[in-house]
Amino acid sequence: MARRQTLRGSTLDEAVDALLAQMISSGQELAPISRTEVQRRLGLASRSTLVGDRGLRIEAARITQLKESGRDPDSARRRRSLEDRIANLQAENADLIKQRDQLYEALSTITHSCLLKGLDVENILAPLRKK
Numbered sequence: 001m002a003r004r005q006t007l008r009g010s011t012l013d014e015a016v017d018a019l020l021a022q023m024i025s026s027g028q029e030l031a032p033i034s035r036t037e038v039q040r041r042l043g044l045a046s047r048s049t050l051v052g053d054r055g056l057r058i059e060a061a062r063i064t065q066l067k068e069s070g071r072d073p074d075s076a077r078r079r080r081s082l083e084d085r086i087a088n089l090q091a092e093n094a095d096l097i098k099q100r101d102q103l104y105e106a107l108s109t110i111t112h113s114c115l116l117k118g119l120d121v122e123n124i125l126a127p128l129r130k131k
Contacts, residue, residue: 012042012049012054013054015042016038016042016050016054016057016058017057019038019041019042020033020038020057020058020061023037023038023041023061023065024061024064024065024068027065027068027069028065028066028068028069028071029069032065033058033061033062033065034058034062035050035055035058038050038058107125110124111125
């Protein structure tokens with residue numbers, strides 16, 4: 001079994017460019033571009049050779065591939081803005097307050113029913129107390 005030739009320098013640059021062109025033409029679904037995928041397909045032992053100019057070319061190819069597949073390359077890795085996060089947390093908080101109020105209402109209905117039947121409310125609600 002023949003050992004694979006170690007890629008270095010301009011040979012590695014040419015191999016990376018050829019692989020990126022092939023991956024772009026294959027599409028996002030079949031060949032998503034990432035540094036780890038390029039490393040795996042080239043048989044490299046370390047990603048440290050895929051930094052600097054090569055890393056910039058890989059990132060540019062990834063963006064090109066995402067654009068060609070109809071996806072927004074910025075939203076693929078962008079975190080939600082603080083305003084969006086605050087709005088979502090405020091909506092969640094309002095929902096939790098509504099649930100709390102409904103539970104208080106149910107508890108007061110249970111208490112009222114117990115009092116109407118002449119039951120000892122303290123004993124019935126004892127399991128709900130903090131210990």
